[in-house]
Amino acid sequence: MKESKINANFHGIILSIVFLLAGGLYSCAAPPEENDRTKPASNPVDMQSKAPNTEHGTIFEKSKPEKTEPEPRKKYTQAPLTMATPFIHAAYEADLEDCSLCHENADPRNPGRIPGTSIDLCLECHEEFEEEINRKFKHVSVDKVTCINCHNPHNSENPYLLHESLPDLCLNCHADIEKVTKQAKVKHDAITTEKKCVNCHNPHSSNVEHLLNQLPFDLCIGCHNKDGLKDQQGIEITNFEALLDENPEQHAPVAVKDCSACHTPHGSDNFRLLVTEYPAKFYSGYDPKNYALCFECHDEEIIAEPRTTIHTQFRDADRNLHYLHVNKPTRGRTCRACHEVHAAKQAHIIREAVPYGKRRWMLKLNYTRTETGGSCEKTCHSKRDYDFTRSEPIIWNKLPTSKSTKEGP
Amino acid sequence: MTCKVQLTVTRCGVFFFAVAVLWPTTLWTFSRAAIGTKIENVEMPTLDGGRHHLLGNAMANVFVFFKPGQEYSDITMKKMALCEKETADKSVHWVGIVSNRIPPAEVESAVKEAGITMPVLIDVDDALYGSLGVKLHPVVGITDQEHNLVNYQHFTKVNFSEVLLARIRHLLKEIDDQKLDKVLHPVVATTGGNGTKARIRLMLAKKFYKTGKYEIALTHLTTCLDDDPKLVAAHTLRGQILAAQGNYSEALEAFQIALELDPDNASAKEEIKACQERIPER
Numbered sequence: 296m297k298e299s300k301i302n303a304n305f306h307g308i309i310l311s312i313v314f315l316l317a318g319g320l321y322s323c324a325a326p327p328e329e330n331d332r333t334k335p336a337s338n339p340v341d342m343q344s345k346a347p348n349t350e351h352g353t354i355f356e357k358s359k360p361e362k363t364e365p366e367p368r369k370k371y372t373q374a375p376l377t378m379a380t381p382f383i384h385a386a387y388e389a390d391l392e393d394c395s396l397c398h399e400n401a402d403p404r405n406p407g408r409i410p411g412t413s414i415d416l417c418l419e420c421h422e423e424f425e426e427e428i429n430r431k432f433k434h435v436s437v438d439k440v441t442c443i444n445c446h447n448p449h450n451s452e453n454p455y456l457l458h459e460s461l462p463d464l465c466l467n468c469h470a471d472i473e474k475v476t477k478q479a480k481v482k483h484d485a486i487t488t489e490k491k492c493v494n495c496h497n498p499h500s501s502n503v504e505h506l507l508n509q510l511p512f513d514l515c516i517g518c519h520n521k522d523g524l525k526d527q528q529g530i531e532i533t534n535f536e537a538l539l540d541e542n543p544e545q546h547a548p549v550a551v552k553d554c555s556a557c558h559t560p561h562g563s564d565n566f567r568l569l570v571t572e573y574p575a576k577f578y579s580g581y582d583p584k585n586y587a588l589c590f591e592c593h594d595e596e597i598i599a600e601p602r603t604t605i606h607t608q609f610r611d612a613d614r615n616l617h618y619l620h621v622n623k624p625t626r627g628r629t630c631r632a633c634h635e636v637h638a639a640k641q642a643h644i645i646r647e648a649v650p651y652g653k654r655r656w657m658l659k660l661n662y663t664r665t666e667t668g669g670s671c672e673k674t675c676h677s678k679r680d681y682d683f684t685r686s687e688p689i690i691w692n693k694l695p696t697s698k699s700t701k702e703g704p
Numbered sequence: 705m706t707c708k709v710q711l712t713v714t715r716c717g718v719f720f721f722a723v724a725v726l727w728p729t730t731l732w733t734f735s736r737a738a739i740g741t742k743i744e745n746v747e748m749p750t751l752d753g754g755r756h757h758l759l760g761n762a763m764a765n766v767f768v769f770f771k772p773g774q775e776y777s778d779i780t781m782k783k784m785a786l787c788e789k790e791t792a793d794k795s796v797h798w799v800g801i802v803s804n805r806i807p808p809a810e811v812e813s814a815v816k817e818a819g820i821t822m823p824v825l826i827d828v829d830d831a832l833y834g835s836l837g838v839k840l841h842p843v844v845g846i847t848d849q850e851h852n853l854v855n856y857q858h859f860t861k862v863n864f865s866e867v868l869l870a871r872i873r874h875l876l877k878e879i880d881d882q883k884l885d886k887v888l889h890p891v892v893a894t895t896g897g898n899g900t901k902a903r904i905r906l907m908l909a910k911k912f913y914k915t916g917k918y919e920i921a922l923t924h925l926t927t928c929l930d931d932d933p934k935l936v937a938a939h940t941l942r943g944q945i946l947a948a949q950g951n952y953s954e955a956l957e958a959f960q961i962a963l964e965l966d967p968d969n970a971s972a973k974e975e976i977k978a979c980q981e982r983i984p985e986r
């Protein structure tokens with residue numbers, strides 16, 4: 296039984312952060328209120344401030360934390376929990392009567408401080424974290440205060456000797472994320488399932504900003520690579536691995552693996568976790584605010600200016616055909632009427648067909664590209680070509696109309 | 705067997721296809737200036753009323769098109785300011801480019817907010833935008849000393865500065881292809897590194913050995929060797945502890961196992977010799 300407890304503990308240790316016996320704040324055996332603390336320090340911050348600079352401390356100072364350090368709302372005890380806990384640190388459990396392996400004194404009632412900083416002590420056994428602490432981006436808790444911010448160095452009710460289970464432990468400091476995850480209209484299952492925050496973030500360090508385990512796309516595709524995933528409304532979510540396998544022309548953020556340029560992973564008030572507004576429908580009256588998402592990277596002039604020779608090559612001479620299609624007071628076509636959002640087979644991520652109406656009929660665009668323009672035909676209008684090298688645009692509305700040239704859908 | 709080979713070949717195919725497809729960096733470039741194009745070193749008016757060339761004689765010439773007020777441009781320019789500082793003592797020529805459609809006061813405010821010190825060139829009537837085919841904001845172009853376009857980078861929320869600096873350093877020959885590749889394709893940030901339970905137990909046992917707690921150390925070594933029976937350092941430590949306890953014959957066995965696992969282990973050879981000298985002849 297004891298052996299299985301040790302094994303469980305070690306299973307926790309192997310994957311968890313470097314932790315070890317913290318500064319001699321409390322007794323090893325007795326609860327805090329019963330301790331005879333000769334050198335009390337109220338929290339790990341105090342401890343750190345009194346600790347000498349070490350080699351690791353210097354390493355950490357070289358790299359800046361991701362952003363301003365968030366303040367923890369509650370402070371966790373580093374003392375041993377008096378209740379029976381399923382997870383016990385092997386270094387603590389090995390000899391409950393002698394704390395000197397990590398502390399300056401052997402006496403459990405007066406263990407004293409730890410020498411140097413806790414992270415140095417942790418690394419004496421957890422050498423496997425040497426590589427991690429040398430990564431570019433470090434968690435503030437590792438960078439500034441060390442392991443015991445998140446781990447109890449003695450024992451815990453939680454795996455990896457965490458003070459609390461996830462996501463509560465993370466949200467104790469990251470109040471902004473808590474607000475988003477709780478209040479957002481559109482939620483992301485990644486936050487509440489399996490490993491929760493650690494599904495996407497490395498709690499210690501990473502070579503990717505925001506302590507992401509991988510670049511955003513690589514992370515997202517880890518889950519969005521299967522059929523049958525559904526959103527909160529029960530609508531099936533695209534299998535992106537399959538989509539990208541079949542569609543080599545990719546939207547720039549996809550090509551550079553940055554899903555977060557358009558989607559916010561913690562939650563959003565916008566459809567499909569979009570970072571800002573974008574019309575969800577086929578038709579929309581033109582309002583720049585509706586296209587805020589696109590205009591984060593694309594120039595508004597693409598749609599705002601009726602004539603241009605600079606902002607787009609989807610023009611007939613200087614007649615801007617983006618303007619013509621989108622910039623209408625009521626039934627303007629939204630970007631997705633012609634473009635795939637993520638990837639397509641054709642250049643400029645132009646769709647082959649567009650789902651239309653409640654029955655989502657797939658209407659073919661029949662787009663053909665040429666060296667100096669292109670053409671579309673049949674579905675929305677009869678064949679109309681454009682050529683950006685023309686000196687004068689063809690004004691189709693002035694040409695004789697036939698039944699097939701009627702506008703639609 | 706055939707099936708397995710086919711599966712492996714298919715997986716390799718999928719992998720290489722994915723790499724080829726997912727990183728078409730050369731495809732994403734200025735629409736009228738592909739990688740390798742020689743960029744014309746035009747002289748342009750600057751925000752402060754002077755004139756400045758788009759490119760310099762530096763080993764790396766970096767030019768960024770940005771649009772004040774556009775969130776991603778503003779974010780990027782702050783990052784550019786940091787990149788600029790990091791390369792302050794290097795042969796890098798930086799310029800920012802804005803359209804003359806943007807009111808100067810707005811540009812000045814954005815420049816101040818971002819903290820960039822690079823000259824800001826004013827693109828009159830979007831002439832440079834048009835000649836390069838700039839469609840997005842923000843985008844960065846990098847040329848070599850001969851003004852050939854070697855890289856194009858548009859906005860990413862994640863690792864923008866990392867990638868940009870790595871590309872500059874690569875151009876400055878400070879990092880090689882392999883190091884650049886590590887930045888472009890960072891490996892998964894695993895937790896716990898490559899450590900093993902056995903290694904942790906070994907380190908713990910070492911600590912107990914150093915404090916003279918031999919029995920506890922041996923307990924941890926037993927667990928350690930159960931997990932990894934071929935861990936030479938654990939056998940060596942076990943031998944040292946047993947020898948310290950005066951149990952030379954068992955220590956000898958431990959050292960001999962260490963030597964079998966690592967025939968070049970000089971320390972084990974010495975320890976064996978020392979043990980043999982201490983074991984009384986039967």
